Amino acid sequence: MSIEKTLSIIKPDAVSKNIIGKIITRFEDNGLYLVAGKLLHLSDDDAGGFYQEHKGKPFYEDLIKFMTSGPVFIQVLEGEDAITKNRELMGDTDPTRAIKGTIRADFANSIDANAVHGSDSQTSAIREIEYFFKAEEVLNK
Numbered sequence: 001m002s003i004e005k006t007l008s009i010i011k012p013d014a015v016s017k018n019i020i021g022k023i024i025t026r027f028e029d030n031g032l033y034l035v036a037g038k039l040l041h042l043s044d045d046d047a048g049g050f051y052q053e054h055k056g057k058p059f060y061e062d063l064i065k066f067m068t069s070g071p072v073f074i075q076v077l078e079g080e081d082a083i084t085k086n087r088e089l090m091g092d093t094d095p096t097r098a099i100k101g102t103i104r105a106d107f108a109n110s111i112d113a114n115a116v117h118g119s120d121s122q123t124s125a126i127r128e129i130e131y132f133f134k135a136e137e138v139l140n141k
């Protein structure tokens with residue numbers, strides 16, 4: 001076990017439902033600390049650069065359209081095994097397959113409007129945090 005940082009995005013569906021706080025509470029209640037955060041309305045270029053690994057996949061165009069449809073809350077979470085813990089708390093990408101009690105099972109509508117994104121590995125966490133935050137914007141506890 002080690003202390004890690006991970007990138008989390010509260011997506012436009014969840015922001016428009018006014019449940020940013022409810023989602024952050026899930027993280028806080030499970031030992032993850034918010035060490036950076038910003039509310040942004042992503043441009044096509046912002047979203048395209050972030051999701052570059054999905055370029056060419058059948059869902060890519062819909063993904064960019066959705067992620068630019070309204071503001072998102074982007075945050076860095078820190079804690080023991082933060083990357084895995086965040087993914088467990090989010091649940092399956094497809095909310096119909098997510099276990100009850102996970103964020104996506106409880107708050108998401110569809111695989112596109114699935115409430116949250118979380119880094120899937122140490123390498124993507126570093127890239128994704130640097131994509132949205134300058135070093136001085138991230139608290140070093």
Ligand code: CMP
Nearest residue numbers: 054059063093111112113114116117118
């Ligand atoms: P996210 O974790 O943000 O990473 C890419 C997003 O693409 C994913 O969540 C889903 O919202 C969306 N998506 C839509 N269809 C699929 C699919 N078939 N497989 C994976 N991701 C998908």
